[in-house]
Amino acid sequence: MKIGITTFVTDEGISGPKLGVALEERRFESLFLPEHSHIPASRKSPAPGGGELAREYYRALDPFVTLGAVAAVTDQLILGTGVTLLIQRDVIHTAKEIATLDRISHGRFVFGVGAGWNREEMADHGTDPRTRGALLDEQLEAIRAIWTDDLAEYHGRFIDFDPMYAWPKPVQTPHPPIFIGGAEAAAERAIRHGLGWLPAAVADPAEIPDQLARLGGNDLPVTVAFAPIDPTVVDGYAEAGVQRLVFSVPTLPEHETLRALDEIAEVADRYLI
DSSP, X not given: OEEEEEOOOBTTSOOHHHHHHHHHHTTOOEEEEOOOSOOXXXXXXXXXXXXXOOHHHHXXXXXXXHHHHHHHHOSSOEEEEEEEOGGGSOHHHHHHHHHHHHHHTTSOEEEEEOOXXXXXXXXXXXXXXXXXXXXXXXXXXXXXXXXXXXXXXEEOSSOEEEEEOOOOOOSSSSOOOEXXXXXXXXXXXXXXXXXXXXXXXXXXXXXXXXXXXXXXXOOOOBEEEEEOSOHHHHHHHHHTTOSEEEEEOOOOOHHHHHHHHHHHHHHHGGGOO
């Protein structure tokens, strides 16, 4: 099982390049960055997990630009998004961004994508929260066509473009791995599209079999995020055959971030590459 880290890279914490170097030095396999284009001031949508929305949500750097900077100072670190809010993005531009990042990193990109939770943020991008799932389904089909077809076209309810040429193509074939972030609905979407699943970790290892049973026996890759620093949970996911376990690190100054990474590395040492 591979071990990764997810965190908000902001203007107030450790920089992306310094974080990437620190992760490789400690033998972590991957770095996953979330995204929010902005946080609407209305704050009608409740924060994930309840309570006040953490400061880093307001200050997150663009994940693709940040991962490009990380790619320049690392050699092996897998560079992922966890998750890209594709429903708020132009699918053609995003396909090019990802193909470019995959190429400049020599095939190290992993595409985590989700339907999002902040309805006001979606609406500011012209996305109807009520149909975001159907939009995401079409975007996933369209972006794969752009990556894999020399002459790509797509005609759907939400995404519609005539035959076109779009280069570069990703280094990875047929395209970078895609993981759908979320719970039951995400698992169902991963099954429908034949993609990976990216759920949040459970706290009790006894719950792991039931969680993974949501895939209905389909042999799809699984990356589990927000893992607790608990050896029994880490071992439980490894024994269940999960491909990757990702720990969350708060947005902290450099020296505090490095200390947090060392604590995680101590717990997950046997799985580090």
